[in-house]
Amino acid sequence: MTQPDAQNTDTQTRRIHIFDTTLRDGEQSPGVALNHNQKIEIAHALARLNVDIIEAGFPITSDGDFECVSRIAREVRGPTICALARTARADIERAAQALEAADKSRIHVFTSASAVQIQYMLRKTPEQVIESSVKAVQLARQFTDDVEFSGQDVMRADFDFVIQLYRAAIEAGATVINIPDTVGYGTPGEYGALIARVRDEIVMGRAVEISTHCHDDLGMATANSLAAVENGAAQIECTLNGIGERAGNTALEEVVMAIHTRRDHYRAETGIRTRELNRVSKLVSRLTGMPVPPNKAVVGDNAFAHESGIHQDGVLKHKETYEIMNAELVGREAAVMVMGKHSGRAAFRKALSDLGYDTDGHSDRGFNDEALNALFVRFKELADRKGQIYADDLHALVGSSVEASETFKLERFQIAMGTDMQPLAYIRLQTPDGVREATATGDGSVEAIFHAINNATGIAPALEVYRVQAVTKGAEALGEVSVNARYGEMSVSGNDVASDVVEASARAWLRVINHIVAGQTKEKSAVTAETP
Ligand SMILES: CC(=O)SCCNC(=O)CCNC(=O)[C@H](O)C(C)(C)COP(=O)(O)OP(=O)(O)OC[C@H]1O[C@@H](n2cnc3c(N)ncnc32)[C@H](O)[C@@H]1OP(=O)(O)O
Ligand SMILES: CC(C)C(=O)C(=O)O
Numbered sequence: 001m002t003q004p005d006a007q008n009t010d011t012q013t014r015r016i017h018i019f020d021t022t023l024r025d026g027e028q029s030p031g032v033a034l035n036h037n038q039k040i041e042i043a044h045a046l047a048r049l050n051v052d053i054i055e056a057g058f059p060i061t062s063d064g065d066f067e068c069v070s071r072i073a074r075e076v077r078g079p080t081i082c083a084l085a086r087t088a089r090a091d092i093e094r095a096a097q098a099l100e101a102a103d104k105s106r107i108h109v110f111t112s113a114s115a116v117q118i119q120y121m122l123r124k125t126p127e128q129v130i131e132s133s134v135k136a137v138q139l140a141r142q143f144t145d146d147v148e149f150s151g152q153d154v155m156r157a158d159f160d161f162v163i164q165l166y167r168a169a170i171e172a173g174a175t176v177i178n179i180p181d182t183v184g185y186g187t188p189g190e191y192g193a194l195i196a197r198v199r200d201e202i203v204m205g206r207a208v209e210i211s212t213h214c215h216d217d218l219g220m221a222t223a224n225s226l227a228a229v230e231n232g233a234a235q236i237e238c239t240l241n242g243i244g245e246r247a248g249n250t251a252l253e254e255v256v257m258a259i260h261t262r263r264d265h266y267r268a269e270t271g272i273r274t275r276e277l278n279r280v281s282k283l284v285s286r287l288t289g290m291p292v293p294p295n296k297a298v299v300g301d302n303a304f305a306h307e308s309g310i311h312q313d314g315v316l317k318h319k320e321t322y323e324i325m326n327a328e329l330v331g332r333e334a335a336v337m338v339m340g341k342h343s344g345r346a347a348f349r350k351a352l353s354d355l356g357y358d359t360d361g362h363s364d365r366g367f368n369d370e371a372l373n374a375l376f377v378r379f380k381e382l383a384d385r386k387g388q389i390y391a392d393d394l395h396a397l398v399g400s401s402v403e404a405s406e407t408f409k410l411e412r413f414q415i416a417m418g419t420d421m422q423p424l425a426y427i428r429l430q431t432p433d434g435v436r437e438a439t440a441t442g443d444g445s446v447e448a449i450f451h452a453i454n455n456a457t458g459i460a461p462a463l464e465v466y467r468v469q470a471v472t473k474g475a476e477a478l479g480e481v482s483v484n485a486r487y488g489e490m491s492v493s494g495n496d497v498a499s500d501v502v503e504a505s506a507r508a509w510l511r512v513i514n515h516i517v518a519g520q521t522k523e524k525s526a527v528t529a530e531t532p
Helices: 036-049 063-075 089-098 115-122 126-141 159-172 188-203 221-230 252-261 274-288 309-317 345-354 369-386 391-401 445-457 501-530
Strands: 017-020 053-057 080-085 105-112 147-152 176-181 209-214 235-238 409-418 421-431 434-441 462-470 479-487 490-498
Touching (some): 017 209, 017 252, 063 080, 063 089, 080 089, 105 126, 105 176, 126 147, 159 188, 176 221, 209 221, 445 501, 490 501
Parallel strands (some): 053 080, 080 105, 147 176
Antiparallel strands (some): 479 490
């Protein structure tokens, strides 16, 4: 049998059951409606993830839901298959019918525990709620030995009534008692204390499992579920990516990795094959159309990414400086370095080296410290304007840095243009003999800047080919400009990249001019050398 990836071998640990309700409460996310094939695909993925229970649906809802639960019960092996039912006879009978083909089945009967729901929604008295719950659990037990009972909205209920209700459910035959904080109202302290009270006053060592079911309305679902574990809960109800009604349910990946990462604290384990987490998360996100926020714990794109120089330097030296769990353990790529304006030299050097560049200056075309520093300055300028820097950006940056000596260096430029004026360009260049400035007009902004450069350098090549293309993706993409020009007998080309095409054009044109100057210097020295 395949072992869970994050299994704990400590004999003192308790086994926490993972009850996945992605297909039932998760599908109650506004805007989400999964078809049968999608549900079956998710159910198989949940079985591979090794969840203990799959809540496959609420069969009374529709013939479609009934058929889907039946199919999952027929096809999916491994986890217990569970179906939801109100306390109504028809719901329970329909759930039982849908589960007929399952290897292991559970009926989950629910009622309401809070006064506000009992009075206004069910329009019953508390006594009637207890009575219908007892009958419902007894009926469900006629179909299966595994019956779960829930009283919605316990955290806004009278706790004495909660105890009374659950005691009656256990006496009627409930084997799992689920304590739902349906509207995400409880705090970890309060919820943990209620679970402890249920454990001490009514479970009292009986073979009845306490379960937690939390919603994230105040962002406390994971904390509340874990508080329940600390106080005796042995089952956590949760969904992949935390999807579900309103703000969602407890996120499966969060509780599983919290229990594993802090096993010193919880002294517990789950059976989840954690290496499947990322894959299943992506599947659920794709099929439900609910994107995972980049900063989402465990499965978000940024969960194992480092952007700031100090963190990157730390992680490169020793991963644990900024990582509390292994990315590989949840099926992710190890420590991703995101290159941007907060990155430092250590990460920049590593990124170039990962792309195959010699950053130790061993080869002819390698970067020594000085060259690397110069490139790093350009990288920072680019990152300031562009934000994130991708591999293609780095290639382009390196490509544009491989250059002959620069006689003219761009210091700054400005363009004034509008619908009713001819573009006017101003350029300021650095040269070994000092600064040169010039202005010029042109038919377009690029032509104006070329003319200004010509005026400043005193060299005016004839443009033959001008090409521009996006190197990377997005509105901030780098543009690569290539120019071919003729100067007397010389045919010269130049190219450059920048997130602004006018700047890339100016830099490419300056390369052309620097090549021309370098060529003239070579010719002159050749003439001088030949002169006796
Ligand atoms: C916290 C949760 O997530 S609970 C699960 C919520 N999920 C869903 O509701 C999704 C599926 N639901 C549905 O398809 C429909 O609501 C159905 C098929 C269940 C019921 O549809 P309808 O018969 O049209 O009733 P409707 O949805 O308008 O109202 C719900 C009824 O269930 C009753 N009810 C609610 N909870 C329970 C309960 N636990 N036990 C018994 N009856 C209940 C309500 O009092 C109301 O009864 P009423 O019509 O006599 O006033
Ligand atoms: C059916 C119950 C457990 C539920 O979904 C809730 O209370 O949120």
